[in-house]
Amino acid sequence: MRTLLPAVLIFLGACASPRSTAIQVAVASDLAADRLAQGWSAATEAKIEICRATLPENSTPDDRRVCLGLFSPENTDRVIDAVEALVAVQKLVKQAAECEELRMCAESLDWAQVARDIKVLWSDLLPYVRALQEAK
Amino acid sequence: MKEQLFKIGEFFVEALPKLVELVRQGRDPASIRLDEILSKDALAALRSSRKKAQEYVDDG
Numbered sequence: 001m002r003t004l005l006p007a008v009l010i011f012l013g014a015c016a017s018p019r020s021t022a023i024q025v026a027v028a029s030d031l032a033a034d035r036l037a038q039g040w041s042a043a044t045e046a047k048i049e050i051c052r053a054t055l056p057e058n059s060t061p062d063d064r065r066v067c068l069g070l071f072s073p074e075n076t077d078r079v080i081d082a083v084e085a086l087v088a089v090q091k092l093v094k095q096a097a098e099c100e101e102l103r104m105c106a107e108s109l110d111w112a113q114v115a116r117d118i119k120v121l122w123s124d125l126l127p128y129v130r131a132l133q134e135a136k
Numbered sequence: 137m138k139e140q141l142f143k144i145g146e147f148f149v150e151a152l153p154k155l156v157e158l159v160r161q162g163r164d165p166a167s168i169r170l171d172e173i174l175s176k177d178a179l180a181a182l183r184s185s186r187k188k189a190q191e192y193v194d195d196g
Binding site for chain 2: 077
């Protein structure tokens with residue numbers, strides 16, 4: 001545990017500046033996106049099994065789409081769009097953090113804005129997160 | 137303040153195993169970069185579940 005202390009201290013220092021806060025938000029966002037994706041994937045597979053068991057064999061594609069409901073391909077597309085945007089912001093944070101470490105940045109990133117952008121993107125995802133929680 | 141500390145604690149519970157693994161591999165904690173802790177699985181899992189749902193809608 002002693003060997004981990006420097007890393008822990010580096011991350012605890014994350015509260016100190018907008019830059020570190022944005023990095024911490026990006027990491028937390030990445031972990032949350034992972035949890036959402038895994039939960040969404042498992043719930044979609046469970047819903048497919050339920051629909052297979054309940055719909056008649058001669059069901060139409062429309063019947064099956066309606067049965068999938070929240071977990072239809074179209075809804076999953078909306079979740080993918082929001083997560084793609086999050087991944088893009090997280091990538092921007094990684095690149096900017098690295099470029100600042102190397103002191104090779106043409107201009108500094110507005111770190112506070114980045115943290116706000118991540119928050120806005122998560123507000124787009126919130127209805128799906130809530131729906132997923134309710135579906136469980 | 138308490139809520140903020142709780143969030144930091146929650147973050148450590150999630151991120152620490154990845155840090156531990158890297159340190160076990162002999163890495164100096166100070167040299168661990170952000171992109172080594174961030175995962176790349178979210179989109180792959182979503183695309184996979186989208187594909188399964190589409191196949192079910194199309195073929196039953």
